[in-house]
Amino acid sequence: MSSHVTAAAPSLWEGGRSPYATNSKKFGMWLFIASDSLTFSALLFAYTFSRVANPNWPRPFHFSPSIIFSTIMTFCLLSSSLTMVMAVHSMNHGDRKKAAGWIFGTMAGGLGFVVLHLSEWMNLINNEHVSPSSNPWGVPLFGGTFFGLTGLHMAHVTIGLIYLAIIAQGILRGKFKAEDVEVSGLYWHFVDLVWMFIFPLVYLMSVSTGA
């Protein structure tokens, strides 16, 4: 009796092999990023909805200093993404010391972003008298949506800084592998990615038209 057991090889989807050719940590981070994208999209949508529904929506950001500050913040985040890529690249080539150095560079960019962002918040709170529930322009939703959106993003950056600090000290002690650095990099790039939408939609679309 001829054997027909020599049938086709099991497909990728039959188990035992990863159909995505990636490790579980990385796939988990990708799933988190997809879900967090929806959270930020909902907040950006809420901001846009409120803005469209209120024709007298304020435009409080003067080109100098607000837009210049937020442009420098964007530069900090974009540059920190480049240094994070370099960290992953160094780790993939087995150079732990260099990878840690690049991660510290990434953290410096992130820290610069947070400091500038807080000073921008302080400017709005102290000089423009904006709070999450009130502002001088009579559109209370502005403060709620602005601080909600940028605050959640700043919280993500702060969590990213803590995450990177843990990864950096770990790789210096020989604890983490290249895939761990890559997963932390995915998170950091996502934080950068979100800012690429917040910066134009919240800041650039609200540049003060006054002198």
Next chain:
Amino acid sequence: MSAHSEAVEHSPSAGVMTFTKVWIGLLCLTGIEVFLAYMQTPVLIMLVALLGLSVIKAALIIAYFMHLKFERLSLFLTLWPFTVFCIILMLIFLGDAFRVPGMRPPL
């Protein structure tokens, strides 16, 4: 452990030069966005231009910095079409925002 033995096997990726070019590209696109704001471009043109530029920037970050260009197509297809679809679904409610100002009772 030697540096060589620790180097892991990874999928093909872009080099340092490519990452630097992407970073410069992202900075240039940001520069264009800021220039549009500085020139006080009309709101509708500005919105379309800024959204277009942001989508290009996001695609560059996801493809190169987040390495998705070098991953399996199955990973991309599992994650992104549905996420983008859900985001677009949110826009269904935007029409209401245009109607709200006309529905407010006069003060």
